[in-house]
Amino acid sequence: MIADTWLPVAVVLSSLVPGLFIFFLAESRVRLRTTLNLVGAFAKLALIGVMLWGVLHDHEYVFTHTVLPGLDLVLKADALAMLFVTLSAVLWLFTTLYAIGYLEGAPNRSRFFGFFSLCVTATVGVAMAGNLFTFFLFYELLTLATYPLVVHRGTEKALRAGHIYLAYTLGGGALLLIGTVWLYGLAGQVDFAPGGTLSTLPPDTAGQLQIIFLLLIAGVGVKAALVPLHGWLPLAMVAPAPVSALLHAVAVVKAGAFGIVRIVYEVYGIEFAQSLSLLLPLAIVASITILWGSLRALFQDDLKRRLAYSTVSQVAYIVLGVTLFGPVGTIGGIVHLVHQGIMKITLFFCAGNYAETLGIHKVSEMDGVGRRMPWTTLAFTIGAFGMIGVPPLAGFISKWYLGLGALEAGMPWVLAVLAVSSLLNAAYFLPILHRAWFRPPPETWPHEHIPLRRGWETAPLLLLPPMATAAATLIVGLFAASAFSPLDWATLIAGREYLQWTP
Amino acid sequence: MDTLILVSLALPLLLALLVALPRSRAVALALAPGAPLPALVLALAAREPLLFELPDVLTGLQLGVDDTGRVFLLFTSLIWLAAGWYARGWLADDPRRARFAVFFLLTQAGNLGACLALDAAGFYAFYALMSFAAYGLVAHDNNAVARRAGRVYLVLAVAGEMLILSGLLLALGLAPDHPWAVACLLLGFGVKVGLPLLHVSLPLAYAAAPAPAAAVLAGAMIKAGLLGWLRFLPLGDAALPDAGQILMLAGGAAIVGGSVIGLMQRQPGAILAYSSVAQMGHFALGVGAGLVAPELWPLIAAALVVYAAHHALAKAALFLGLGVVARHGASFIHLAGLALPALALAGAPFSSGMLAKLGLKDALAPLPAPWADVLPVLLAVGVLGTALLMARFLVRVREAPTAGGAPASLWAPWLLMLAGVAGMTAGLAPSASWTAALQPGVLLYALWPILAALVLTVIALRLRLRAPQIPAGDLLVPFERLLATLARRLAHLRPPALPTLPTHAARRPPRLESRLRAWPLAGALWLALLAGFIVLLAR
Known part of the structure; x- marks a missing residue:
């Protein structure tokens, strides 16, 4: 069937084509730009819906284009790809809506939305890449497409953050390239x-394979912000809130984590990686990252910086899950890919709302904000409790499976890492909630841009996306x-990954 | 019945939502006290064990009512009903009563859910809802005392949550009797139960929370921790002598320590809190005995459930009564109302307390050697300690200042609670134990501690003996001082920063960097890399 080969391409094109058009739109064409964005987002969702149905029934959608003999560009929609594609398409829709509200009246919107679309295109490409080469192409495209978004404001701070971002990610890209070649x-x-x-490779290549693994993981680990490769992430939070939301929840950080999933499960294979004793070192790196990120988050007064360090910690949960040898751990890691995205995007939306509505950027300015902006603060509360892992929120499910997976893998010390990390999460989120709900509000807010209007605490397009993701x-x-x-879905994926070696 | 289970949980949650929304607030506030009614009806109507499964929720939620759960649900819903009714009068003039109501209803949903949940994840979910939402009750008054109490409560609660989660995972993933699983569960639920050293938040929280909140904290919620032990420890299945002995020692320490430190308190709320520590020590004793001797567990379990119902109702009645006295003064009738649950706690003849204590004593009697000799003494000390604490409480209540407030109908819900104390344990107890308890010898055994306490109190009052004072929260106070000192010491130490790229790259482009940037070198390196790749490819 033709559709079988072209559907993955169509999913990529559904954001690429509107994005390219938007670049050439005049600033003032707001309505056309919005229409293009939304048509693209909904078209992508519809296409994904079709493919989800197919993949669930063991159908495979593969597109292959031979670039050089022996070097193919492959887009493939398997279960793992669909998880990430669906996540990014859904959250892209919310973020687009949010960005439309957030940037209302701001300059350079065509440039912004153009690169925004490119960024999602690259993410979808990363998700559906069928081999390392294709993965590398889209991975680098992602770096280039996000740079203009990070420096969008054009301030000196933003430019500096952008430089550092490029230095890190291009360096990571180089390592990935070396490993791939x-x-x-x-x-x-x-x-x-x-x-x-x-x-199937001869056993004498084991040493080389170990070094290659190191190169590949270091390469994608930069984007996944594994300590000590995480330095760019807290700086990149100078970007506008929708960009941070996308960066932290869907695109960049997640692409790195997704890369690790692909490399461990689908390049090396979890069993083979275990036999090369590659999993334990990675688990230790992930654990250090989890604790280090949480510890640093404690000391940040800037809200977005605190959230950024929290991302460092939370994304490492995914990596940790990947390294837990056994299907339950796999489920925990993969499902956290989705859960962390939904929770973190909520938190960044809320941080953006506080900044845009009241000019609040710091935790110390959040006293009593729950009374002025109850709905935003409710969404923030749900996101924060989710991050701590309080049931019945998403983060609890991740933690439950990660914990059981750790025991299945014979690594009970991971439970201690999870518990300490949750304590630290509570230590940096609960004081914020106490301030917001229990302290009296100040006389005036730092910089109130958006007044209360007909019961809306802020612009509807800013409020509804975080409400939806919190729900x-x-x-x-x-x-x-x-x-x-x-x-x-994560269970379905884990079932397919472990089919090969059923013990 | 399945619908009733769902309604019991949904109603408090729904009302919490409606109180939060400004438009429906007035109506919802008026309806809020009735929130636990469906749960109460369920507890009364469920004659058979019920199981209602929701396989799509969490990891497969199982709700239901079993024999233990039914008793817990019964006293829990009754206490919440009385407290909710009481709160309406207590907070009538409070501008923040809507916020209180939201937290009150959320905590209530969590507490009722914990009684109804039969699977691990579900129990943990409701338990967490209860623990976190109760922060809003403890910290409600928003003064320095309440904030400190809230902080201490929350820190311990979060630590407890993490231990419980780890313990549940260990029990599910390894084995229910794995030593680590047992240790985590004992300590995690121990935070709520008030095991020694984990008890420090109780005196602060009970004294700081508004009276109806203190009643649910001390009556209902503390028992949720006990229920956690009963549900998830391998009681009756496995013999864990080490853990059991340690827990029994902790229980003994709680009984003695709680009584002694409680006698050195001045605030009536703190006295009651230490009495709770001492009473909960009995549960630690019983559960520990169950771990030591699994074959005794069925008897011990039955005794503990009766004890739990008795203590929950009596403590809640005491806290509600304490509020009545604080608002309306210590009139004779108020003191008489307080004396009823106080006597019950002290195990006076014909009271629920006598039944509960005798039941526990009999159940623990067959324990092996050292305990067989120690336990009667320990239990007697416990009974005397409780009697003394209650006497001191009644003395201090009279002397405590009356805050006064708007006249409000606190009476009716208090009476409901007192009726509960009088009626419920009698209804629960098997009739055989009643007849056994009516022997003259037994009655005398129940009476002597009260008489002794009475005599001692009168002597102390006559001689104007003053007890030395220990601040509420005992060990917490030096601990807080230690923390403050540490914080001062650490203040000028900056948090360590890993050497990350940006600091180096941004501050000073090092010489190596600028050399690398020179085009000839960069180009040569690039070519070298390319050559390297080609070599690798050609192999």
């Missing part, structure tokens, strides 16, 4: 396949065991 030399083109393909945080956690939940 080296692996190509060893094994030829490496396709992503459940269970991995490298275990999603509750729903995916509360109904985790139902069909079509992220947990259900």
Whole structure:
């Protein structure tokens, strides 16, 4: 069927084409730009819906284009890809709506939305890449597409953050390239396949494979903000709130974590990675990252910086789950890919609302903000409790499976990491909630831009996206065991990854 | 019945939402006291064990009523009903009563849910809702005392949550009798139960919270921790002598320590809190005995459930009565009303307390050697301690200042609670134990501590003996001082920063950097890299 090969391409094009058009739109064409954005977002969702149905019924959508003999561009919609594609498409829609409200009247919107679309295009490409080469292409495109978004404001601080961002990510890209080429030399083109393909290589290549693993993980680990490669992330929070939301929840950080998932499960194979004793070091790095990120978050007064360090910590949960040898840990890691995205995007939306509505940028300015902006603060509260891992929110489900997975993998010390990290999460989120709900509000807010209007505490387009994602945080956690939940899908993926070696 | 289970949980949540929304606030506030009614009806109507499964929720939620759960649900919903009714009068003039109501209803939903949940994740979810929402009750008054109490409560509660989660995961993932699982669960729920050293938040929270909140904290919520032990420890299945002995020692320490420190308190609320520590020590004793001797567990469990119902109702009645006295003064009739639950707690003849204490004593009697000799003494000390604490409480209540406030109908809900104290344990107890308890010897055994306490109190009052004072929260105070000193010491130490790229790259482009930037070198390196790749590819 033609649709089988072209659907993945259409999903990529559904944001690429509107994005390219938007670049050439005049600043004033607000309505046309909005229409293009939304048509793209809804078209992508519709296409994904079709593919989800197919993938659930063991259908595969593959597009292959031979660039050079032995070097193919492959887009493939498997279960793992669909998880990430769906997440990014849904959150892209919310973020687009939010960005329209956030940037109302701001300059350079065509440039912004153009790159915004490119960024999602790259993310979708990363998700559906069928081999390391394709993955690398889209991964680098993502770096280039996000740079203009990080420096969008054009201030000196933003430019500096942008430089550092590029230095880190291009460096990471170089490592990834070296690893990819080296692996190509060893094994030829490496396709992503459940269970991995490298275990068939002769045993004397084990040493090389270990070094390649290090290179690849270091390469994608930059974007995943593994300590000590995380330095760019807290700086990149100078970007506008919708960009931070996208960066932290969907695009960049997540692409890095997703890369680690692909490399461990579908390049090396979890069993082979275990036999090369690659998982334990990665688990230790992830644990250090989890604790370090939480610890640093404690000391940040700037709200977005605190959230950024929290991302460092939370994304490492995904990596940790990947390294837990056994299906339950896999489920925990993969499902957190989705859960962390929904929760973190909520928190960044809320941070953006505080800044745009009242000029609040710091935790110390948040006294009594719950009375002025109850709905935003409610969404923030749900996101924060989700991050701590309080049931019935999404983060609890992740933690539950990660904990059980750690025990299944014979690594009970991971439970201590999870518990300490949750304590630290509570230590940096609960004081914010106390301020917001229990302290009296100040006489005047730092800089009130948007007054109360007809019961709306802020602009509707700023309020509704975080409300929706907060509701999603509750729903995916509360109904985790139902069909079509992220947990259900992660279970499907884990089943396919472990099919190869059923013990 | 399934619908009733859902309604019991949904109603408090729904009302919390409606109180939060300004438009429906007035109506919802008026309806709020009735929120626990469906749960009460459920507890009264459920004659058979019920199980209602919601496989789509969390990890497969199981709600239901079993024998233990039914008793817990019964006294929990009754206390919440009385407290909610009482809160309407207590907070009539409070501008923040809507916020209180939201937290009150959320805590209530969590507490009722914990009684109804039968699976691990579900129990943990409701328990967490209860623990976190109760912060809003403890910190409600928003003065320095309430804030400190709230902070201490929250820190301990969060630590407890993490231990419980770890313990549940260990029990599910490894084995229910794995030593770590047992340790985590004992300590995690121990925070709520007020095990020694974990008890420090109780005196602060009970004294700081508004009277109806203190009643639910001390009556209902503290028992949720006990229920956690009963539900998730491998009681009756596995013998864990070490853990059991340690827990029994902790219980003994709580009984003695709670009584002694309680006698050195001045605030009536703090006296009651230490009495709770001492009373909860009995549960630690019983559960510990169950771990030591699993074959005794069925008897011990039955005794503990009766004890739990008795203590929950009596303590709640005491706190509600304390509020009545604080608002309306210590008239004779008020003191008589307080004396009823106080006597019950002290195990006076014909009271629920006598039944509960005798039941526990009999259940623990067959324990092996050292305990067989120690326990009667320990229990006697406990009874005497409680009697003394109650006497001191009644003395201090008379002397405590009356805050006064708008005349409000606090009477009716208090009477409901007192009726509960009088009626419920009698209804629960098997009739055989009643007849056994009516023997003259037994009655005398129940009477002597009260008489002794009476005599001692009168002597102390006559001689104007003053007890030495220990601040409420005992060990917390030096601990806080230590923390403050540490914080001062650490203030000028900056948090360590990992050497990350930006600091180096941004501040001073090092010489190496500028050399690398020179085009000839950069170009050469690039070519070298390219050559390297080609070599790798060609292999």
